[in-house]
Amino acid sequence: MPGFRVYYVARSRALRRAVEFNPNFALAHAFLATTLAARGVHAEAVNAADHALRLSPGDALVDAQASIAMAYAHFSVGRYADCAEWTERAVERFPEHPRAHAMLLEEGENGVVLNAKTGTPFTLADPCMVRGTQLVYNAAAHQATVKAVKEFLTATFNLD
Numbered sequence: 001m002p003g004f005r006v007y008y009v010a011r012s013r014a015l016r017r018a019v020e021f022n023p024n025f026a027l028a029h030a031f032l033a034t035t036l037a038a039r040g041v042h043a044e045a046v047n048a049a050d051h052a053l054r055l056s057p058g059d060a061l062v063d064a065q066a067s068i069a070m071a072y073a074h075f076s077v078g079r080y081a082d083c084a085e086w087t088e089r090a091v092e093r094f095p096e097h098p099r100a101h102a103m104l105l106e107e108g109e110n111g112v113v114l115n116a117k118t119g120t121p122f123t124l125a126d127p128c129m130v131r132g133t134q135l136v137y138n139a140a141a142h143q144a145t146v147k148a149v150k151e152f153l154t155a156t157f158n159l160d
Contacts, residue, residue: 011035026056033069037076045073061141064094080107084116 015032019025033048049066056062067090074082087104104116113122153159 008035008039012039024055026052026059026062027065029055030062030065030069033066034072037069037072040076042073042077045069049073060094064090067093080113 012032012035015028015035018028019032022028029048029052033045033052036045036048049069052062052066052069067086070086071083071090074080074086084104084106091104106114106116108114108119108121114120115122
């Protein structure tokens with residue numbers, strides 16, 4: 001799938017530019033980690049996810065996205081127990097995230113990878129695999145962001 005690889009290489013470049021522009025942009029580090037994991041760059045993905053978690057330890061979306069990246073990275077190198085641990089963390093921190101449930105896998109007899117919900121062998125056609133456009137809305141995060149932007153604009157432009 002050369003088109004798929006080209007997409008992830010381009011996405012990696014764009015996210016690297018974002019974190020170069022703003023090294024404290026935790027969510028960009030988390031998305032970069034997910035992209036690197038999809039490209040099979042395990043160590044770099046783990047480092048980027050870990051960095052995102054250290055930058056923004058209280059942010060549920062950053063935590064979920066970085067945890068998902070960790071899950072993908074560990075899955076890609078056959079560390080299924082670590083994958084399950086990070087997936088459970090993502091579900092716990094941000095249960096409404098559409099990809100948080102995608103990696104709920106476990107290792108069965110003879111190393112067979114199973115869907116933890118159904119107990120059946122995992123395939124890419126498995127219902128736990130999310131496809132297409134995903135929209136996530138967190139009302140509390142939206143309200144906090146609107147409040148912070150209003151406060152910033154009010155203070156910056158003396159809008160009292």
